[in-house]
Amino acid sequence: MKSITLKINGAEHTAEVSPRTLLVHLIRENFSMTGTHIGCDTTSCGACTILVNGRSVKSCTMLAVQADGKEIITVEGLATAEGLHPIQEGFHLNHALHCGFCTAGLMLRAVELLEKNPNPTEEEIRWGISGNLCRCTGYNNIVKAIQWASAKMQGRELPSTEPEFV
Amino acid sequence: MIKCKTSKEIGGMGHSKKRKEDARFIQGKGNYVDDVKLPGMLYMDIVRSPYAYAKIKNIDASKALEIEGVIAVVTGKDLEKYNLHWMPTLMSDTQMVLPTDTVMYQAQEVAAVIATDRYIARDGKEAVIVEYETMKPLMDPFDALDPDAPILRSDKEGKSDNHIWHWEVGDKEKTDDVFNNADVTVKQQMHIPRIHVASIETCGCVASYDKVKNHLTMYMTTQAPHAIRTVIALVAGHVGLTEEKIRVISPDIGGGFGGKVPVYPGYVIAIAVSFLTGAPIKWIEDRSENLQADSFARDYHITAEMAGTSDGKIQATRFKVLADHGYTDASANPSKFPVGLFSIGTGSYDYGAAYMEADAVYTNKPPGGVAYRCSFRVTEAVHAIERMTDMFAKKVGKDPAQLRMENFIKKEDFPWASPTGWSYDSGDYHAGLKLAMDTVDYDGFRVEQAAARKEGKLMGIGISTFTEVVGAGPSKDFDILGIKMFDSAEIRVHPTGKAIARFGTKSQGQGHETTYAQIIAEELGIPMEHIEIEEGDTDTAPYGLGTYASRSTPTAGAAAAMAARKLRDKAKKIAAHLLEVSEQDLEWEPGKFFVKGAPEKSKTIQELVFAAYTNHPEGMEGGFEATHYYDPPNLTFPSGAYICIVDIDPETCDIKVRRFVAIDDCGNIINPMIVQGQVHGGLTQGIAPAMYEELIYDEAGNILNGTFMDYLVPTAVESPSWETGHTVTPAPHHPIGAKGVGESPTVGAPPAIVNAIVDAVSHLGIKHLEIPVTPFKLYKELKAVGYFDKQEA
Known part of the structure; x- marks a missing residue:
């Protein structure tokens, strides 16, 4: 067992972990933050995506001991005392989630995407989230949600969140 | 534009209301089955077969049991003592929970390891040594029909081939006659391949048996919690687990698409182990296990034919299907529909002759036959008819759009009787x-x-x-294991005019918490924000057959409207009493009853509900609740x-x-x-x-x-x-x-x-x-x- 100390959503945590414990299990089981999900065993689906020192990381493919000394943000840490994070608002207002299982991972991936590229094109968004699978939504509204969050974060005029029909 | 009868505040039908369920999901506060954690909970992992067809010579669990934290290794022989090693499928076939002697597909469950932690359970799984004697598997469904093919289900008494069932519909003679005399015919062999629903959440459960109370709480990824409760009672009643002692909770579900309708062996093993140990047992599949062992969809080999005139009038279709079901027919279909609703395959076109037949066979593939986001085999049928329509158009030299326009059933011809027996509404x-x-x-x-x-x-x-x-569906035709496929809604309106409604369906992302509230808001005029929707707990929800095959709105949605209308009738009686007029003098607008010709004399639904608890007419039952079980006419x-x-x-x-x-x-x-x-x-x-x-x-x-x-x-x-x-x-x-x-x-x-x-x-x-x-x-x-x-x- 090894003792590690890390910051999760701003709070410092210490844990005794076995060297083989995956970071996602540490977060979900030791710290009971179950908003981070597990959808595969091959680092393909992205449901477990979190931010480690600001970078989006699939936490099923990082050992807990590798997170020693790191700062982690999970879905539970997105909202602040002022309210929801723009990406959370964007997902809700644009109907970018159905079952909700992939949502946390996609939002955290999008947070880093918007950090690096505050005004992404549709194509940049699609490639940017291509490491995250969603089986319910068909992605149209996830793209819209990220565009909406981009507008909100950049202070641009907010796009309509009403559905558009032909 | 969609016209709405209710105001935006009431939020009835037609409003693009944002979803009520989103708040918990976007903040990481959903509650999926792997989030359930109970005191003393043990973890289960499953040893799976590396071979598609093999005899089990020996299972040696001794090394696994030496690992600290491994509590038990369960095999088919252990379950056999309780007659739990086989279980029935929804199609009245039989499926192994754990094998006692033979494995029938790669990744089949062979033994279960119970441990104090999921990592130790995995260590135990790796340490179980199974000796197999491999046999040549039967992988091609056409080979399975060969008279010399090995008989896979020799466990079934008298079984002398790999054929499961034959099904047919339509008028063969009439159809053959049209084909024999047609100007033009087209024919194509096609395969609708085996695919997997791959919901992002895999399947799993926490089975928690309380020995003192003789009570099982089963948290599981199921699209049909009530049906599961009944199935558990039917399978485990003989060990004392009767239906009132079983509570199935389907928490938030991370996508279903039909894959969470069947009962998988893992659920049954978890229940059995919890029953024997008294400890809660958690079983969560890996993605690979989910893809390799859980129910497949499709896998129909179809020979499709279409006949018509040289100027492009469709006259007949003939479909012949070979269905590869794997080693057992574990399809999730209504009982009387072995090919599901495949007979919809005459499509949107007006012609009078069709004949369809299907045969199903066993192979050494995983069992299944679930929907993959489709109403019981409709996708296979639609693929065949729409491909044939294009091939026919090509052959007669017509544009496929024009040919469709010329062959469509006309709007005024509904209800339309299809040649395979449907009445299109x-x-x-x-x-x-x-x-x-x-x-x-x-x-x-x-x-x-x-x-x-x-x-x-x-x-x-x-x-x-x-x-x-x-x-x-209509109860005269549709049942699952004999239980009719109606669905239900129960609405309780509290004295202050806010409501909770419960359903026998279970959303897996469809947004029922929002849409059911909108249906009730439409009927009662109570703002949808003030209507809570609850599903997925068999202790509280009225009986229903669950959510799959796009049935929730047609069945439970209808039940919600019907239950709400019962309440509106009651509200009308109360309004007549309070306004001192007869019921005939009252008119409804969303949210209130008013006196005809005197709209200032009115009572809001909130006032009427309050009166149901505080000042209801003499002779009327108090309270404001209604339940409806909706049996669709079509x-x-x-x-x-x-x-x-x-x-x-x-x-x-x-x-x-x-x-x-x-x-x-x-x-x-x-x-x-x-x-x-x-x-x-x-x-x-x-x-x-x-x-x-x-x-x-x-x-x-x-x-x-x-x-x-x-x-x-x-x-x-x-x-x-x-x-x-x-x-x-x-x-x-x-x-x-x-x-x-x-x-x-x-x-x-x-x-x-x-x-x-x-x-x-x-x-x-x-x-x-x-x-x-x-x-x-x-x-x-x-x-x-x-x-x-x-x-x-």
Whole structure:
């Protein structure tokens, strides 16, 4: 067992972990933050995506001991005392989630995407989230949600969140 | 524009209300089954067979049991002592929970390891040594029919072949007669490949048996909690677990698509172990286990034929199916429908002769036969009819859009009796296709295509105009294990006019907490924000058959409206009492009753509910609650007109969907935003089998793509930007005129895509392409017709 100390959503945590414990299990089981999900065993689906020192990381493919000394943000840490994070608002207002299982991972991936590229094109968004699978939504509204969050974060005029029909 | 009868504040039908369920999901506060943690909980992992067909010679668990923290290793022999080693399937076949002597497919459950922690359970699984004697597996369903083929289900007394059942529908003689005398016939053999629903949450459970109370609480990923409760009682009643002692809780479900309808061995083993140990047992599948062992969808080999006149009138169709069910028929179909609702396959066209037959066989593949976001085998049928319609159009030299327009059932001909026995309730197929064609500029594309072909470019346009059949179903025909497929709603309105409503269905992302509240708001005028919806707990919800096959809105949605109408009737009586008028003098507008001709004399629904608790008329029962069990008089028949445009890279054969327009008609729309979201998602699950997904096995029975590394679920890059719209033809027999929509796009999209790809290469002599149409498959077909020779020359 090894003792590690890390910051999760701003709070410092210490844990005794076995060297083989995956970071996602540490977060979900030791710290009971179950908003981070597990959808595969091959680092393909992205449901477990979190931010480690600001970078989006699939936490099923990082050992807990590798997170020693790191700062982690999970879905539970997105909202602040002022309210929801723009990406959370964007997902809700644009109907970018159905079952909700992939949502946390996609939002955290999008947070880093918007950090690096505050005004992404549709194509940049699609490639940017291509490491995250969603089986319910068909992605149209996830793209819209990220565009909406981009507008909100950049202070641009907010796009309509009403559905558009032909 | 959709007209709304209620104000935005009330938020009844037609309002694009944002979803009530989102708040918990976007903040990481959902409660999925792997989030359930109980004191003293143990973890289960499952040893699986590396072989597709083998005798088990020995299972040595001694090394596993030496590991600290491994509590037990359970085998088929252990379960046999309690007669729990086999279980019935929904189709009255039998399935092993754990084998006692033979494994029938790769990844089949062989033993279960119980440990104090999920890592230790995995260590234990690796330490169990199983000796096998392998046999040559039967992987091809056509080989399975060979009289010399080994008999796979020799466990069944008197079984002398691998044939499971034969099914047929329609008038064979009449159909054959039309074919024999037809000007034109077309015929095509096609395979609708084996695919997997791959919901992002896998399956799992926490089985928690309380020895003191003799009570089981089962948290599990199920789309049909009440049916599961009854099944558990039927299977385990003999050990004292009767139905009142069982509580099934289906917490938040991370996608279902039919894959969470069946009972998998893991659930049963977890219950058995919890029953024996008294400890809660958690079992959560890995993705690879989920893909390799849980129910498949499709796997129909279809010989499809169409006959018609030389000027393009469809006269008859004939379909012959060979269904590969794996080692047992564990399909999730209503009992009397072994091929599901495949007989919808005469499509949207007006002709009077059809004959369909199907045979099912056993092979050494995993069992299943679930929906993959489709109403019981409708996708297979729609693929066949829509491909044949295009092939027929090609043969008679007609544009496929024009041919469809000329053959559609007319709006005024509904209800329409199909040659396979359905009574289509309503539709306006011409309007749907016209809207789709105008949106995509169909004629403009044909001009562009003709010019592009001269430059050697490959582009195509494809149509699918499908009819779905959903909302199972009328109790005279539809049951699961004898339980009739009605569904229920219970509404309780509290004294202050706020409500909770409970249902026997279970959302897996469909948004029931929002849409059911809107239905009740529509009927009662109580703002939808003040109506809580609860599903998924058999202790509190009224009995229902669950959510799959687009049945929730047609059945439980109707039940919600009917229960609300009972309450509105009661409110009217109270209003008459309070306003001192007769009921005939009252009129309703959403949210209040008023006196005809004197609108200032009125009572709001909130006042009337309050009176039901504080000042109800003498002789009237107090309170304000109602329950309704809705038995639909017919199924509903949603339809759609989809048009797809593809561009093909002539060098790499990469296929790009340039545009995809989907016009759906799901009757009256409860929430346009949610309907559109359902359509988007269904379309991506339509492009998936058309271009990417297929479970592939080799001759030795190995699955070649049993992980998310190689089973190609579309990402945001493969998924096009969908364009959607609707026509509205209400279901005449449904209380709110709704039809159901969640699966239409999955059903309708694949043939639109394939028809577009075939259209792009049809001038080169290619008549048909099997799904999934991959670049490599297309390359081989183009090479075979000499396309690349011409290019090089």
